[in-house]
Amino acid sequence: MDDLVGIAEIAKMFDVSSAAVTNWRSRSEDFPKPVAILKSGPVFQAEHVKKWYRRRNKMAATVISSINLKGGVAKTTTTVGLAQALSGVFNKRVLVIDLDPQTNATTMLIGEEKWFALNQEGYTLATLFEDAIDDSSNFNLLKTLQKSVGNVNEVKSVDLLPSSLNLIDLQDRLITMPAGKYQTRNPVNILRRGIKDIVDDYDYVLIDCPPNLGYITLNGLRISDGYIIPTIPDVMSTYGIPQIVTRVAEFSGEIEDEIIPIGIVATKVRGQAAIHTRTMNKMHNDAGKPMGGSKLLYPLVFDAYFSESAQIAEAAEYQEYSTLRQKWGYQGQYNSLVEFTEEFMRLTEGV
Ligand SMILES: Nc1ncnc2c1ncn2[C@@H]1O[C@H](COP(=O)(O)OP(=O)(O)O)[C@@H](O)[C@H]1O
Ligand SMILES: [Mg+2]
Numbered sequence: 451m452d453d454l455v456g457i458a459e460i461a462k463m464f465d466v467s468s469a470a471v472t473n474w475r476s477r478s479e480d481f482p483k484p485v486a487i488l489k490s491g492p493v494f495q496a497e498h499v500k501k502w503y504r505r506r507n508k509m510a511a512t513v514i515s516s517i518n519l520k521g522g523v524a525k526t527t528t529t530v531g532l533a534q535a536l537s538g539v540f541n542k543r544v545l546v547i548d549l550d551p552q553t554n555a556t557t558m559l560i561g562e563e564k565w566f567a568l569n570q571e572g573y574t575l576a577t578l579f580e581d582a583i584d585d586s587s588n589f590n591l592l593k594t595l596q597k598s599v600g601n602v603n604e605v606k607s608v609d610l611l612p613s614s615l616n617l618i619d620l621q622d623r624l625i626t627m628p629a630g631k632y633q634t635r636n637p638v639n640i641l642r643r644g645i646k647d648i649v650d651d652y653d654y655v656l657i658d659c660p661p662n663l664g665y666i667t668l669n670g671l672r673i674s675d676g677y678i679i680p681t682i683p684d685v686m687s688t689y690g691i692p693q694i695v696t697r698v699a700e701f702s703g704e705i706e707d708e709i710i711p712i713g714i715v716a717t718k719v720r721g722q723a724a725i726h727t728r729t730m731n732k733m734h735n736d737a738g739k740p741m742g743g744s745k746l747l748y749p750l751v752f753d754a755y756f757s758e759s760a761q762i763a764e765a766a767e768y769q770e771y772s773t774l775r776q777k778w779g780y781q782g783q784y785n786s787l788v789e790f791t792e793e794f795m796r797l798t799e800g801v
């Protein structure tokens with residue numbers, strides 16, 4: 451028999467008040483109709499309500515990609531730091547999806563040895579993409595999903611879907627992927643299909659994308675509510691930002707699903723470097739204004755930023771720490787991370 455639920459139970463299901471559920475009902479025309487009205491109030495089919503909720507929130511998790519067309523701009527460092535702070539400081543359940551064939555997020559979170567073993571067994575995201583190309587079904591989501599990863603004692607709720615160097619070749623082969631008997635398979639929908647069963651288990655899903663806008667990155671964007679752009683504040687690193695915003699907006703239009711530019715975060719900032727100060731000022735000044743020759747706006751810039759620090763660079767090594775503060779450092783680096791994470795949660799609320 452299908453589960454029936456009342457207002458109070460629905461509230462409990464999604465961790466909100468009964469008043470919130472009543473509001474959903476009165477404000478959303480598409481809220482499921484009750485299957486019966488009992489003395490205690492209306493009852494609904496739990497499945498219908500869950501489906502509505504998922505659709506309303508796209509997926510219940512907030513899914514954010516991390517993109518820059520340039521490598522070496524601390525994209526991975528920012529993604530992993532954010533994941534660990536969301537978990538360790540704010541108690542959120544986080545999934546990191548490593549789509550970058552460089553596998554840096556993966557090795558930061560599980561170490562090289564473990565990664566090597568998983569890669570040999572085919573327990574990485576490469577297998578998911580291989581399946582789509584070869585029409586096979588070798589991908590094992592449960593064995594690929596690495597639970598409670600990282601090397602920081604106080605960080606307990608970060609899971610990881612590991613990457614593989616093989617993603618480089620797969621990227622090109624995706625172009626020739628078979629469309630399936632009913633022409634429904636799409637090379638940008640592979641990740642979405644592969645992980646839809648677990649996305650709802652998280653508060654945040656963070657995707658570390660490769661430094662290009664190829665098919666693999668588009669798979670990440672396809673399931674994203676928004677994206678952040680980590681960048682070193684210099685001319686070369688910020689050069690591609692308007693192009694990213696433009697291309698993602700085009701893609702978002704094609705899939706008829708919003709992908710919001712959450713903001714730019716400055717990394718490896720050298721306070722003494724005039725070019726860094728100039729670029730920071732310019733970005734803050736451009737933020738929210740139309741980009742040259744376009745209706746699109748230049749993204750917001752996070753107030754929080756990351757200064758260049760040897761300790762942050764060393765934190766990339768897979769070694770044990772008991773606290774995040776110990777890992778990130780006592781000279782303000784940890785505080786920047788927490789400030790950035792707070793700002794991130796504020797800016798992604800409700801996207
Ligand atoms: N704030 C920082 N200060 C000093 N080095 C940093 C900082 N952030 C990242 N790094 C280092 O810079 C390099 C590139 O960072 P990474 O996160 O791998 O960039 P990306 O993912 O954009 O290629 C790495 O060696 C990393 O440890
Ligand atoms: Mg990287």
